[in-house]
Amino acid sequence: MPPLPHGARLSLAHRLLESRLLRGKGEVLKGHHNTNYVLRVGLLLALVIGVVPFTRFKYRVPLKSVEVVPRIWPREADVLEVVCRYLREVPRCLAVLGELGDRSLHRYRRGRALSEWNPDGAIDEKLMREFASFFVRTAKVPVEELPPPPEDWPDDGDSDGFLHWLVDFTEHRVHQPNRDRFGDLFDAVGIPQDAMTSFKERHHGLTSRPFKLLHTDVHRANVLVRRGRISVIDWELAIYGDPLHDLATHVVRMGYGRPELDRMVDLWAAAMAKADCAELTEGLREDLNTYLDFEYAQSVFPDVMRAALDLPAEADEESFRAAGERVNRTMTRASEPLQLRTVPDMEQIVEALRKWHSLSVPTVVS
Template identity: 60%
Template sequence: MVKGHHNINYVVPLGLGLAVLLGVPPFARGKVRVPLETVEVVPRIWPREAEVLRVVSRHIRQVPRCLADFGEWSLHSYRKGRVLAELHPGGDVGERVMRAFAEFFAATASIPVDELPARPKGWPEDGDSEGFLHWLVDFTEERVHQAHRDRFGSLFDSVLIPDNAMATFRKAHGGLTPRPFRLLHTDVHRSNVVVRRGRLTVIDWELAMYGDPLHDLATHLVRMRYGKRAQERMTDLWGEAMVRAGHGVLTAGLDDLAIYLAFEHAQSVFPDVMRAALSVPEEPEADDFRRAAARIRAAIRTAREPLQLIEVPDERRVIEALREWHARNILSSSPG
């Protein structure tokens, strides 16, 4: 059993009869995915991951297949291999792996848009990259920041995250180049990639969406924690793969990548602060507060420039803010 932010996964053997019924090799293993009830901190425009996988698996072989969807849970094919996070827990992953990632993004961009599930009402029009960015900003402000201010507002204020942080970001970032929209995974990082015999399988498609491909690249660069040179190389490989796949138009205005990187750093400060606060146990020791304070200060340091924050509060101030928040919210539940 493996528990993530959004699902609990149970790896189970499939008996002979069930395997035949599902069209998989006898006694193969399957993965039962059960969605968790979580507080929303990241966009999820398609509630059924199975609907996305049905489309993706028709075009990309190296992804799990949804074998059966039962509404409250689903059964997926199990991809053997080692998680990339085990092979490369940190640092750069090497040219071969980055090239494989670039080919994956190009293959994802090749999936026909008309096969994707319907988009939510009011979704930005195809090519409206600025409207797409503003949708992401508004989601962060309305559904993450403001939606949790009743519970976390005093903590945000105490660690010097202003109430108008995302509004400031929105005003400062505009003028994006129009790019055609494509399917995006939005969460390609070390723990969502399985490696076997040199091939990569990208799993966990529950956060997939339809939008500007530069957003997919930006989330990948940040969540992989590449060094500066590796980020630049990965960006070059991404562009080359897109051109080879006939998607050169998606590389227009590549300077906009800096804006999406800034957004990724900006939006993460809210869930990072909330999760750090909720990581403090019910009966904490001094080290618990210090560790949580270090996570909060790191998040604020990363978001300082894109959110135009005045300063990073010192450790003492953050620990004091955490102690006050913890005393008032000791019995509260956690976001996903």
């Protein structure tokens, strides 16, 4: 029998995987952006995709969600093709599947997610040095090998333009499209309607730094640890831009305390200098605070939406209080970056959530 054409093999692989999911096979790992199914390759599937039978792999299926983060490259597989040439510990993509090319098959990386064994505790210096090394190696990925950025992308080194692109994305792709559904809730919990436009007006004059590959989502659930070494997974939100943005998203989403944050920044800067990337640290102290402020400011929109959408249909008092605490936390840390005079108290926030919940049907937000 002649070998199947490439397209036919991918179609067969897709049908085999979907059949296994219908039978309830595989471990299910659900995140904000994808549902991941961990399965073992059977004989037929191994033959179709050309891998060793009975090895484990991960099948990624995107969730239908509201857009809250930029994705400048449509296919994670295109980014991984480059990344895996330089960061060998990152699991590579084996195949892109589905009629829309939105499902993908990845090698399975052994290790425990940091979120499983240390969901919110302190991070020791050895692990911080691993993170610093990761950021250096990511910055060393040749940008000329990456897929091209969008046509409106700022020029290399235009750090102001990069920050303002992110601010504009938050305003025009996150805030405004969701005002019909969440506008009253945004207003009630204290988010100014001009939050992003005012932020943009106040922040400019960043130091020019060369643009590099950025992961932008290095948090505990995306970090696998094995024998003291890390592997950072889930590259669908990778972008090309100012490396200080990657550092800022990392220290915020890891939940570092102030001493840990300061130490991580010191280790990052030292690692960059040692790797002959000192130009990436220019203006570090001043500009990192700007990126931290942006991370706190933009997060009010996804955090408030997620708190509301995560409420069960029959939400009880405990559910509303927990959601209120999430909203209060995100509004409190954004109060200075957004120059808020006051933040509504817990009772006002809970009442706003009750009102929104009584009028809404929850869906999923990414």
